[in-house]
Each structure stands twice: as structure tokens, then as C-alpha cells.
Amino acid sequence: MGVPWLILPTYDEAENIEAIVRAADGVLARACPDGHRILVVDDGSPDGTGDIADRLATELDAVEVLHRRERQGLGPAYLAGFAHALQAGATHVMEMDSDFSHDPADLARLLAAVREGADLALGSRYVDGGGVTDWGMLRQIVSRGGSWYARKVLGLRVRDLTGGFKCFRREVLEAIDLPSVRSHGYAFQVELTYRAVRQGFRVVEVPIVFRDRVHGHSKMSWRIAAEAMWLVPQLRTRD
């Protein structure tokens, strides 16, 4: 019988991985009485994140690890994780950053939104009750501007298009032709949500507060933001 799966992508998260896996495992154990699974997708992190994840997998029943040899970007890591979870019969698939920017407690709220009728629940910074703490002015402008740009270009009503805290019903991922998704960073998040809306799925935004990471550092870059600027208009003409 299938259960909900959480995918945790990691690249150099040695200081975060153990605490985030334990926190998520606790939240999901309470939210999913029939069981849950957690899949860490590590891209050969040089700081040994993958070894820590392996140790957790031997200790915690719900946890397993997918090792990929080298860093290929967030999008490809998620696609590999989705394929693995769907193959194993996942009923729901969740995305979350592994750096505590997303509060693991909110996993229960995303799942609840889907159980109440959404096909895709998005953790959203830019709806009432949501927000960002700790970010400087520049990063806030870039993030808000990015969501605004994607919303206008794609004609969507979704307020937070670039976030990576989501819960998909299995049927959504089956319908959106994952092998043809090409984007890597923020554009990956935009592309998945856009495809879900285009297929007629019900997308709901759940307010979340995003905190800047305390340990480790961001792997996103101007190159990834530029990818999003360049790719978003191309998404519109596809499918």
C-alpha cells in the first residue's frame, strides 16, 4: 500500500541533514498514521552529507538515500527522487529544502490542504499570513520580482511561484510528463506549478514563513536566477 513520501535534496548539508531528517520524520509520523517515507537525494556532497544520511537510514525505518555521483542541480535531483517515489507507490510526494528555511511542522499543513481537496499545495511566502524573515532588501526584491515576472509572463494567479515547499498528489506528477522537464533551479519550481495549473489541477497556496538558513550556505546563484528569467517565457509556448 502506498504512503506519502518526502524528498529532501541535499548538497553540502552536513550541518543540517540529521536534524532536518529527524524533525521531518517526527512530523510525518504524527500526520501519516498509515506510514510515510523520506528519501534523501544527495549529489555526492563533498562534506559527507551522504554518509550521515546513510547512517540515518540504518537507524530510522522510514528513511532511505538516493546517491547521485555528482552535482547536477536541484531539478534533476528532484526528478530522480520523484521517479523513485512514484515507482514505490507514493500516494503524495512532498518537496522541502534541507536547511530549515522551511519549517518541517508545516509539512502537516501542506498534507492537510491536499487531503481537503487540493491537488497541489504550495508553501507560499506571498499570501496573507506568509512571509520571509532575515532576508536583506536585495534578496527580497529578487524573489518577489521573480514570482511577479513569472506570474505575468505565464498568466497565473499563484503568488509564490519559485518556492520549493510543496505537496503533490501522485496523479499530478503522473500527468505532467516529468521526463520532458529541463529546468534546474528556481525555473524548475515555476515549471512544475505551471504544468499542474495547465493540466487543470487545483493548486492551493498555504501561508508559510521562510527563514534564512543558519548553517551552511545557499547553492543558488545569479546563474540560476538568470536561467529562470530566460526559461520562463519558453515554458509558455510548450505543451
Ligand SMILES: Nc1nc2c(ncn2[C@@H]2O[C@H](COP(=O)(O)OP(=O)(O)O)[C@@H](O)[C@H]2O)c(=O)[nH]1
Ligand atoms: N541534490 C541536490 N540538492 C541541491 C542542489 N542544489 C541545491 N540543493 C539543495 O536544495 C535545497 C535548496 O537549496 P539552497 O541552496 O538552500 O537554495 P536557496 O534556499 O534558494 O538559497 C537545499 O536543501 C540544498 O542542499 C543540487 O545540485 N543537488
Ligand SMILES: [Mg+2]
Ligand atoms: Mg536555502
